[in-house]
Amino acid sequence: MYAVIASGGKQHRVEQGVTIEVDHLNGETGSEVSLAPVLIVDGDAVLATRDELKAAKVVGKIVGAAKGEKINGFTYKRRTNQRRRYGHRQQYSVVEITSITSK
Numbered sequence: 001m002y003a004v005i006a007s008g009g010k011q012h013r014v015e016q017g018v019t020i021e022v023d024h025l026n027g028e029t030g031s032e033v034s035l036a037p038v039l040i041v042d043g044d045a046v047l048a049t050r051d052e053l054k055a056a057k058v059v060g061k062i063v064g065a066a067k068g069e070k071i072n073g074f075t076y077k078r079r080t081n082q083r084r085r086y087g088h089r090q091q092y093s094v095v096e097i098t099s100i101t102s103k
Helices: none
Strands: 002-007 010-015 019-023 032-035 038-042 057-077 082-101
Antiparallel strands (some): 002 010, 002 038
């Protein structure tokens, strides 16, 4: 059985026991987290409509944290001596999927 969930503006295909990286979630390491919304569940039958997915639930456990790649940026405006450097490094939560329920 697998499910497709949406988290942080991205969609993830998950199965029980799989570890995924999602955008930073509020919670400590070892805490349970419910991942919603569930977009599709495929098991014995495919559940895809809103009414069928109301009872669907994906639960995971936060295993740890991770950091993405550093992004360096530079902006400037010509002839005005305006320059600005900036950087960003995305924070992720590592989540292990513990259960997928469809009913």
